Amino acid sequence: MKFASLLLTGFVAIEHVFILVLEMFLWKTEFGMKVFQLTPETAEITSKLAKNQGLYNGFLAAGLFWALFFIKDQNQKFQTILFFLICIVVAGIYGSATAKFSILFSQGLPAFLALVLHWLAYKK
Known part of the structure; x- marks a missing residue:
């Protein structure tokens, strides 16, 4: 169960990297506007807000990756x-x-x- 927990946590981290890319770099592209159902005008007006949102999603992903790959103490x-x-x-x-x-x-x-899964795997 611990492996499944870490695998799904890794998926969540990767998902948030994808959201970072969408919000920070693809917001005003045809693909980004389709994903977020935006008009070109709305995308232009909201692009700075989207970049900020994307950065926060990146911080969430970074925190998960940091925990998954660099924290050795199991409790931490x-x-x-x-x-x-x-x-x-x-x-x-x-x-x-x-x-x-x-x-x-x-x-x-x-x-x-x-x-x-994480809770069940670590808190037996």
Whole structure:
């Protein structure tokens, strides 16, 4: 179960790197506008906000990668991954309530599943 927990946590981290790329670099492209259902005008007006959002998603991914690959102490690894997954779950809930309901499933659900697996794997 620990391997599955780490694998799903890695997936969540990779997902947030992808979101960083979308929000920071592809926001005003045809692909970015299609993903976020934006008009060119809206994309232009909101691009600075999107870059900021992307940076925050990058910090979430960095925290998970840091915990996965660089923290050796198992208790610290557990707590750090727990913290970042909880942050992502809360952001998914908030995003679904304030922006787009599908965020709950695209970002919140994978993080929640990783959180449950993580908890079960480390807290026996």
